[in-house]
Amino acid sequence: MTPPPLILADLDDSLFQTRPKCGDWAESDLRLMSRLADGSPSGYATPSQQALLGWLAHGELVPVTARAREVLARVDIAQAPAICANGGCILTAAGTPDPVWHARLAVEAQRAEAPAVLYPALTHGLGAEYRHWMVSEDGLDLYIVIKSNAGDVPALTALAEALRARLPQGWRIHANGNNLAFLPPWLSKRAAVRYMLERVRAETPGRLVVGIGDSWSDAGFLDLADMAMIPTAAQLWQHIARGHDWIDG
Incomplete structure (x- = not known):
């Protein structure tokens, strides 16, 4: 049986964003996705992002986020496995930090x-x-x-x-x-994703890996996926499209 696609997804400004960034959509059209520490709403998915989330449900969604674990916990999305804190913590499927990865970073941190x-x-x-x-x-x-x-x-x-x-x-x-x-030089989403994919590709060599991200820092881990998705309003896409000969208005 072919395993479902593994979807490595940045969260903020990829799968949802703050209310001002949602444009003219009515509140009733938006899906609440995240909250602040005091419980107030902080992130919403537009109808197109909601459709994307429905499509992504056919695969295994793994957040790859700058959010720390406690901040990720306030997002209405799969919590584990996950890559948190810009690669500083990898949560296993059981929701516990990967001890091997943590130990590796602790050693590297002593060198910088x-x-x-x-x-x-x-x-x-x-x-x-x-x-x-x-x-x-x-x-x-x-x-x-x-x-x-x-x-x-x-x-x-x-x-x-x-x-x-x-x-x-x-x-x-x-x-x-x-x-x-x-x-610091030893911290990146790319390094954490590479570590995770070593095991994934050893266990399921033909598994499709899709990366989703919006920013400069996401380019590092998108490069490791088989396919990449970038919101067209995003920082990363705007850089790609700027001055492009085939985008002529």
């Missing part, structure tokens, strides 16, 4: 400057217009996040460039909308 050491240097002098925190899983510090409280994306973009000089060698910046993240 720790996020906890860099955090004060990156956030020093930031005013009240920004909020920031460090994402950790099971005692391992993973990456640093900065957001604009006013949703001022141009200001956040300028801040990213200003802070670039403070980053140690190998660290990367992921900027998408009001999300600004600083990732």
